[in-house]
Amino acid sequence: MAIHSITLTVNGFSEQVEVPSNLTLLQLLRDKLALTGTKNGCTAGECGACTVILNGEAVNSCMVLAVECQDAEVLTVEGLAQSGALDPIQTSLIEEGGVQCGFCTPGILMSAHALLQRNPAPSEADIREALVGNLCRCTGYLRIVEAIQKAGKKRLQIAAGGVS
């Protein structure tokens, strides 16, 4: 198996790694960079637990080869909180009770982040559509949807220089 040397940015840090051709981005994150916040639920791109942001887009990291990530920017759940302060998506998810077992949570957070980046004030229907690839067996989704709507509003307030 050919080994490739690639450089990419993960959560703001530049990383240089040696990866075999068949290594997935999920394996790179979890096994080589010890970023185990990103979860493996199916290894088939069907459950969304491994969702990360790759160059601004939410992707299933189990479906992306690491060699494709040369010069890429990757954001994982570990990079969501800025210097210890939780992102509004994280605080809203706690406040609305959208966390139970927590296994789907990192993927949900990343899908929500990508949604709010492209659509800062999503409707309930927008949120439900954006989360359709993120399976959750515990919560029944309603509290997650509410949390994302609330997070969007909080982010807009922060961007406008309002209360944080």
Added chain:
Amino acid sequence: MNARTSQKTPRPIGEDVPRVDAREKVTGAAQFADDLQFGPGLLYARIKRSPHPHALLKKVDVSRARKLPGVKAIVTGEDFPGFIGLYLQDRYIFCRDRVRYVGDPVAGVAAVSEEIAEKALELIEVEYELLPGVFDPEYGASPEAPLLHPDLGKYEAVNFIFPEPGSNISNHFKLRRGDPEAAWKECAAIVESVYRIPHIQHVPLETHIAVARVDMDGKVKLWGSSQSPFAQRNLIAKALNISQSDVQVIAPFVGGGFGSKAGVSMEALAVAIASQVRGRPVKLRLTREEEFYTAFVRQGMVAHFKMGCDQAGRLLAMENSYYWDGGAYTEYGVNITRAAGYSCTGPYHVPNVRADSYCVYTNHPVGGPMRGFGMPEMHSGLEQCIDELAEKIGMDKVAFRKLNCIKTGDTVVTGMTMHPTGLEQCIVKAADASGWGHKDPPMAPFKRRGKVIAVMWKAPAMPPNAGSSSEVLLNEDGTVTVKVGGQEIGQGSFTIAAQVAAATLGVPYESVRVSGPLDTDTSPYEWQTVASRLTWSMGNAVAAAARDARQQILDMVAESWGESADDLDIVDGNVISYKSEESLPLKNIVIYGLPKPNDQGWIGGPVVGRGNFMPTYVTGLDAQTGQGPRAVVHYTTGAQAVEVEVDLETGRVEVLRGVTAFDVGKAINPELVRAQMEGGFVQGMSTALFEALQLKEGVVQNPSFVDYRIATSADAPGEIQSIIVEVPQEDGPWGARGIGEHPMVPTIPAIANAIYDAIGLRPGAPPYSSEKIYLLMQEAGLVE
């Protein structure tokens, strides 16, 4: 002035405090079993599985596989003669003489990589002699069926399980009460029906995972995604014939369990393989495909119901037979059958009952505990029959249920007296909130709208003496560490433990931590995280431990102040006196004690509170009649109303709205209770509309998320209203009883009855897919 508060419920009981584990779960810090690091010595295991549903195992040749570079260990059934199982020891770790389902483990390999382990599996040669299979529980229970466990009579079983050796019936629960034969003559209306319910899978987002290491001295260490570290320690020790104290199970957060990670399933495989490569950790992680048919599944069932009522609508008799499709091994499933037996009438007062609940071996995947433990399956048909009966006698469906539902002081079907219960309140509140009696018009002319209610009951199903224990440790800064053996599987058990400790001790909630991961060497004993029993049972143990710690603190301070401990209290982390007006923070004194006057030495010492709880009052039931003074610890009851729309053009059933009302005794954390009600409703809805393991001659046809669909964010109803009813449980902490499983119990029949209300056709067995409903309507001439 220090004034005694008259407040009955101390803070933060009944408050919506945030979960103790939320912050770590939203930052990626929370560790699950797959996140633990084991260094370069880690080996990877894969399992050679039977491709046949039923066959004799003639030969397993591992010689070629053993030669593959990178392979470190190969094990087969030859290496492990011991049986394993929770209620009935009917299972070997690896098959020895016979395979009984597609996926039955035949051999296990540990190698330096998953790829090499996988390659080694291909080199293992297995010879089978195929046998006819059993794929239907009623056929399996008949004398014509081939015997799947000829040694059933030799298996060790607990004393409340009744196998019938010489048949495929591994448990037969009988209930006989009154005289149904005579009662049928008194009935003004009788309904008879047969309902089937398919196998489904729990689908936790985290698949099963276990890492085992067996040290050179034979001690076993197991890290896993587990609801039951103590049960695993016990059963694995027994199967390997070693001491429980030589098995250590470490269980971090569980990424969804729903019952599938209770008892022992694949964990024993990892331990067995690791025992052949001592000192090396061996990791076994089920693929999503394996999760669908080699982990526990929810049993299928065929239920025959007959029920009748008098002219006034009073239920007079029931005659129910439940044939459970237990699968290849029923070590856990036998108790599901029992639970359905002693709860066979549903939450109704019925004077004349004959019920038989059979656990039947089949060549299907292994049935095991799943959220509801037999109750969603049983209520599914039962509540549809009740609906039909109410209609037949011409009564309002809510009025019929109110009239017949079990009430405080009633004699329930096993002879036990019903404890205080708020079922009637739940029915009334759910009906009112749903706008009972009024139906909005459908949103389009090609849609039909339906609205109904369904009710449920469920008791914790467990051995009579399942126990809990806890320790409460105080730290230098006055903070508190609570140790429990009950698992956090998403339901919020750690949060409840923290609230109970904070309230009992008199410290702020924010200063309480719950110790994790669970570790059988250092965590106090807990039977299993199942049966919705933790808030009640573990909650009692935590309260007892916190009371013990509190008393130690008060005694020490009382001695120091020369006062009586009865005049002291702990409020907001400070010891106060109602007599002398003294006050002292817990900081430091809970570790270092207090100096005696005049430098004459010290009193006190590090505070460690200990507590336990075990129900002592549950009695046995007569093997022939199912009668006994106290069958269970308690029943949680509730009602659910749903409103659906059926699309005549596509057959699609849309759940517009759900209302759930459950009697939880006391909501320690109302938001967590509501979260269970919502999540359970959607899981129940998912099983009603989408889910079934499609089995063909024992082969699961749809073991992936593409072919086995669960509810997504797009499917969740627009609104779920959750109503908390609180009729206190006499022996629960502040009156609390469990709620984890119950919300999904009435959802299938509620949706089925709503479909009937909408289109006038009973949809039968779930899932109620668009295709199924469309064909049903077509057959009935409702659509062209």
